[in-house]
Amino acid sequence: MGSKDDVKAMDEELFTVIIGGQAGQGVKKAGEALSKFFLEKGRYVFEMDDYQSLIRGGHNFASVSSSTEEIFSHHMRADVVVNLDKTSYEMHKKNLTPDGLNFYNSDEIENGEGIGLPLTSMSKEFQRPQLIMGVTGIAVLAAVVGENKDSLVSLVNSVYPRGKEDNTAFSKLVYDEVLDKVGSTLDLKEGDCRNRMFPGNHVIALGAASAGLDIYFAYPMTPASSILHFYASHGDKLGVTAVHPESEIAVANMAIGATIAGARSMVGTSGGGFALMAEAFSLAGMVESPVLFVLSSRPGPATGVPTYTEQGDLGFALHQGHGDFPRIVASPGDMEEAFYLTADMLSLLWKYQTPGIILTEKHLSESSMCMDVDPSKVRTVEPRMHEEDTEYKRYLSTEDGVSPLKFPPSKEAIKWNGEEHDEYGITTSRSEEVAAMHDKRHKKEEVILEELKDRHTVNVYGSGENVIFTYGSTTLSVREALRCSGIEAKVVQPIYLRPLPTWELKKHVEGRSIVVEQSVAQQFSTLLEDKIGLEPTSVIKRYDGRPFDPMDLAGKIKEAIR
């Protein structure tokens, strides 16, 4: 992706390890181990897992970057590259920093560049030779930075609770081999980070739980599935039930049903599943059901590229569902925001009784980074409830369009109606009633807008006369690009996308502006052109399914502001 060498990383403590191999060689786990190693050194860490839609074979890799400063992205130029198979070697030998060390499987490659380790033969002794190979990553890292063997063993034990013995034994073999071949030549400074790291999807799950989520409905779909898996494993403790029904249509309609019983419900999916929820999304708008939809994007259209990242669903998310009704769409720019925003959205939707969307991407959903959040800072809002001494009308006309809620069992019938209805919720096609209900729902749209005007709706990072507009997980790439390259620019990231905080964004329409996004049709740039009249000097886009490499991106930004 061009211009690599224009810009040099200015963070001297940046340290990146890439480990690549086939599916089934434990690459993801290896990434986790590397992350843990850095974490234990008090370093900030970002881990990105790149994998294909298959269960065995193919090519996977993890890029784990760390620093003594806060870090917002993985990097694609690594200090240490560990290639478990030949494909990885071919692929990643170009991913080295000038002084980087390249380790490869000498049983598969003859006379490679870098340091050959006979991984296949070394692992042959063990029960599951393929799976065990992943340990190579952490063993190599420990050796080259001079970590002692005991620490390595205890780390391996904690990351690989199953098959401890084989894993530790193999890691020691590799460790010795590496020490023998290159010694401990690299420096790794300790930092003072005390945070834990999580994948974005777990953070979203925890955020919703903090705001009182009761049921999570989902049909598996990458890259949203790990929210379902998280609740399935940990929901018991958190008071969240995980339900996996027959289809996304069932998911969305069940979720609406659950809100009628008074349960806070959320669903999660990717583009194709979200497409199947379109009709139910509109139903939620009509019956005024506050279901929160998590849409984690991957490259489209259709089934697209299931395990990669893209921002091609923006317009789709903003206009989901037929007919006029209010909805809120928001997209977190980092992990901490993912936590608070998800919690906030759940509360907001219950306050205004309308559906909403957390729009995110594979890059945030499935990457992990350090973060520090305080669940007690989550502001939960109790929804407006019916006062028992008045007659109940589900769609009572009120000044702000919000009608009090009531849940069964109830002496008075509570009628949620997906056809147009009167205040009681009885079906109508009378002209005045149809118009009045449209007005009522539309009023909520206006009130939501007012509420957002009092909120923090746009993140601004840095300063300078060059303004970079971005959103969602691409914000991470942009922030890391600036952090590492020392380029001065102001980053403007709307957190809310509908309603779009134009009042805030307009403040930044000045001088040279660059839009960075991951959509071939540059949907975000178009949105800004439409809504705030932005005329970007340049639009930097990537749409091959991969998140930006920060240094590549820095090069592009530099070019754009030159």
Add this chain to the structure above:
Amino acid sequence: MGSKDDVKAMDEELFTVIIGGQAGQGVKKAGEALSKFFLEKGRYVFEMDDYQSLIRGGHNFASVSSSTEEIFSHHMRADVVVNLDKTSYEMHKKNLTPDGLNFYNSDEIENGEGIGLPLTSMSKEFQRPQLIMGVTGIAVLAAVVGENKDSLVSLVNSVYPRGKEDNTAFSKLVYDEVLDKVGSTLDLKEGDCRNRMFPGNHVIALGAASAGLDIYFAYPMTPASSILHFYASHGDKLGVTAVHPESEIAVANMAIGATIAGARSMVGTSGGGFALMAEAFSLAGMVESPVLFVLSSRPGPATGVPTYTEQGDLGFALHQGHGDFPRIVASPGDMEEAFYLTADMLSLLWKYQTPGIILTEKHLSESSMCMDVDPSKVRTVEPRMHEEDTEYKRYLSTEDGVSPLKFPPSKEAIKWNGEEHDEYGITTSRSEEVAAMHDKRHKKEEVILEELKDRHTVNVYGSGENVIFTYGSTTLSVREALRCSGIEAKVVQPIYLRPLPTWELKKHVEGRSIVVEQSVAQQFSTLLEDKIGLEPTSVIKRYDGRPFDPMDLAGKIKEAIR
């Protein structure tokens, strides 16, 4: 809807009849008979049927307006009102012109205003007393304008082929009664219109057939159902097969399947059904299947108001389907345009191999008006086909992004792929290939834009410094409002909505501008604000499910330009 008396109709030959009654009283048929009566007088006619979502009872009416000049809408102030039951009487007695005649059922209403006819007792003698009542409309009209009885009888015979005897007998009874009570007091000039009239849905069906449609797939949904019914009845002759599968999801996916066999296929539905087709729409974008989707809107969200009209699906239609891919969305402004545009769209989609949408509304789909089209003027384009002497690649990279088509049986495999793919159609997640295919599809978007630049994309009617922007069937209301009121203004109607012909529209951003549409959230106005920077002086919107009454609308326009 206010300001009725500000504006006077300036078309002296305008003549409107409204007939109202219950479902099951043959009101729709009565409207047809009235239309036919006017047609036979060489007059231009517009018929609007207003009915509820029920099979018996409730309140239905038909408004049939006619003139010696071309006419674009029904009117809600009638020269003759015929009320078959009490509800109609209550509802329509306000719908009279100052000299209008109000007929009511004196068996249901005592001492009503106007002329009482003992309809219930008169019909009692007959076999199907309810159904027969509809004939009242045409009998009354014939009497008051001095048509002779024989002509009445022959008209009744032709409109009511079943139950001829009873119908003619009853019509004579009514005719005599009316002559007796009021005589022939109204004048009706003959005109020179020689056109036939059709409901919009039939016109759409005929348009698609002219362009070579092979199969129409649909699941019944008002107001699109009559396209299905039309093909089911007449498809044999036209060479179009009608298929009604188990759901809209089946509909859309079958339609894509049919294109793979080489069949031109179209589907039709309303908002809720279209929502269910979202995923398949995206699939069509990915596999590059040219399915034409007809979306006929009714008030939403959700099930909304099934038998009425609205323009609340605009944003939804423009952004249908997840992911980035090209699509064309167009909306006809009158019947003739519905014919040519549907035909054109089918050809365009086959030319560019991507899905598209005819966006229309109940008001066009189910209203009827005179029109004059010549099917031989339909330009059909043969799609680009594979030349047999080269290797076949379904997704061959070409300059314009359009790959040649080939259909089975075929010696070489033709691989349509809904996952991201290489040129052969084999699945890929390789970064260069993913980006290249995005580029290929995106190129088509650009080429389509260029093609549209050479086409007639915006209708402009009239002139004046006041500019009225509108689209779809609302164009009919606006044109009739201007025609009848004599207000001078320029009407600007984009035929294509995506890509939006901004280059044409921008020419009309000047002076005072008014947007007229049927959406509470004023989606069309927002689109124009976004895309051409329009700052409308005023937005006139109606969202109670009813189309505008032209004179009401004229009043509003007058206010807006005052």
Add this chain to the structure above:
Amino acid sequence: MSGDLDTGAEITWCTGCGNFGILAAVKKAVKKLEENGISREDIVISTGIGCHGKIFDYLDLSGIYSLHGREVASAEGIKLGNPDLKIIAFGGDGDCYGEGLAHLLFAAKRNIDITVIVHNNGAYALTTGQASPTSPKGFKGPATPGGSVEPPIEPLGLLLSAGASFVSRGYAGKVKHLSDLIVQAVEHPGFAHIDVLQPSVVFTDYYEEYNELVDELEDTRSTKFEAMELAQESDRLPIGVFYREERPTYNEELLGERNPVKDRLSDEKRLKEIRAFLDV
């Protein structure tokens, strides 16, 4: 809720429509259920879209007027939100055996404790009488003017194959019998299905035929196959409970004793758990 369960909404079904019988039977059943200790306050309904769906407006009970084909999914969601409630989903044959068939069969498979009543009139009535999944071959409607070319499905057999634990058929012309069925279905601990023969006087006026052929069953069948054979009989139309068994319900198996809305964690407890996740 009014004593007679009326809402006061104008009823727009055609005079003579079988839906009136179903409405009457439901009201009767609710009263009987109250005698048996199930309060109407605990009953929540969902309906699909079609003539049948209008029952939503006519019954003074809480619930949701859902989408075409989605009433079963809505019902399941309500049940999972608050398993103490008794849920009745009303569907049409187009709606529940067509557009929404998968939801129905999966609800049966997982044996979630809800009741489904299908107003089976063999047509898409509200959309002017197109052929439905249960229309006989040769059925003439506006989308099949020359006669439908598809044979009908037999819903009870499908439900039995899917594992439904309570399968029955009623007739809109036998209100008392139908209301008894509804009571049994609601009281059945698990998924209960009632297919109701419902003449549409406009499109499928089968009253005469039904009056002749309908035959009240004395016993339920002891095996699914026997029940399926019963469902296939065409020289008579058996009504009653074809099959019933008790097996664990999905809601109990999934939730155990927990009721998501009643047993919500205290804020304190929730926070503690989340902290545990974040900090350890």
Add this chain to the structure above:
Amino acid sequence: MSGDLDTGAEITWCTGCGNFGILAAVKKAVKKLEENGISREDIVISTGIGCHGKIFDYLDLSGIYSLHGREVASAEGIKLGNPDLKIIAFGGDGDCYGEGLAHLLFAAKRNIDITVIVHNNGAYALTTGQASPTSPKGFKGPATPGGSVEPPIEPLGLLLSAGASFVSRGYAGKVKHLSDLIVQAVEHPGFAHIDVLQPSVVFTDYYEEYNELVDELEDTRSTKFEAMELAQESDRLPIGVFYREERPTYNEELLGERNPVKDRLSDEKRLKEIRAFLDV
């Protein structure tokens, strides 16, 4: 099309996966079909999304890689577009018995002349092994770490209830037998279903169990009920054709002799008909 039906695409199924057996059986069957007079040029495939769907990339045949659960609808559309083609839809158990169940059952009901092959591995393999509609109760996957609480569906019984005219079961471990089944299914004039027991070596490695229990049927059953009983057997796993009957196909009944793409009206004729509509 290459002689061996290979596309050259890299195969990314796990070593030992049952899908290899299915792929081999299909290739064998296509060759046999050619001997029987059905050209590979006339065969068109559709696939769902899952590990099974990858067969699209590995078979050098025309077709569409459809959406998750929509391969049957795609197949029907292709058939209606050109009824001379022979269509084979490949689905997964999550895909075809879950997300897309309604399409499958309606295809069976209307007896459209297509063949459906379900790679039934009792799991959502590609999405890392969640429980599928055919997973046994207690199945542990990432969405059911404590064991699934739902009993499985029995697909063949459902298909028989829906009216399928050719119902069979194969085993990925018996390539020859499976390829025979595929030949019969494709040659069957009407809807034909093959449920294939397909071990996933990662999530449901049932090879041993299957090798022990699988039992080749000698005869098809003469009634649907017998066939259903057969499908329920668990002490052995019968494979072969459970049931077959001939009845009119949907495509023939709907289209008669007409082939929409081959018998397209001439422009002239079409114009004449449209003129007739417009002018008379």
